[in-house]
Amino acid sequence: MTWHAVADLTEFEDRPVLAREAGGVALALYRVDGAVYATQAHCTHAGVSLAGGEVVEGYIECPAHYGLFEIATGRAQGGPVCRDLATYPVRVEGTRVWVEVGPDGAWR
Numbered sequence: 001m002t003w004h005a006v007a008d009l010t011e012f013e014d015r016p017v018l019a020r021e022a023g024g025v026a027l028a029l030y031r032v033d034g035a036v037y038a039t040q041a042h043c044t045h046a047g048v049s050l051a052g053g054e055v056v057e058g059y060i061e062c063p064a065h066y067g068l069f070e071i072a073t074g075r076a077q078g079g080p081v082c083r084d085l086a087t088y089p090v091r092v093e094g095t096r097v098w099v100e101v102g103p104d105g106a107w108r
Contacts, residue, residue, distance in 0.1 A: 007097040009036075017060065019051035023101040027088065030071045032058055036090050037071050038099045044076065044083035 004022035011018055012031040019041055020027045026041035028050040039060075042049055048064040055061075059068045059077065067081030074085035089100040 001100050001102045003091070003098045003100050005096050006038075006099050009092065009095040009097065012036075016055040017051050017053060019049060020099075022088075022099050025088075025101050027099060027101075028060070029090075029097065029099070030055060030060065032071055035072075036092055036097050038088040038090050039069070039071065039074050039085040043067060043069075043081065044085060045081045050085075 002023060006020040006022050007018055007029055016031055018029040020029055027038050028041045030037045032055065043062040043064065045067050046064050048062055050060050050062060052063045053060045058071055060071050061068055065080045068077035069075065069081065069085050070077060074087040076082055076084050091098045
């Protein structure tokens with residue numbers, strides 16, 4: 001597993017979700033109540049980018065079919081989504097956001 005610098009906290013000032021890439025893996029980064037989380041970038045239902053979704057009380061709503069995922073765990077919250085999102089470890093050093101991704105895109 002390798003840590004990748006993917007963002008700066010200041011980038012969240014205008015939006016709660018950022019689209020990024022680390023180690024060949026497309027990611028969605030979220031800032032919720034001061035904490036930063038990382039999941040796979042696309043909805044497990046229709047493959048739509050979650051970066052265009054709305055963050056509501058700790059959940060990301062897919063912009064295509066309004067499926068909900070819990071951001072902290074990646075858990076799908078019912079139809080139309082039924083598969084969880086992959087999640088990735090995050091650490092913040094100063095204002096830099098780092099995500100840990102395996103060489104084969106491995107996740108927790």
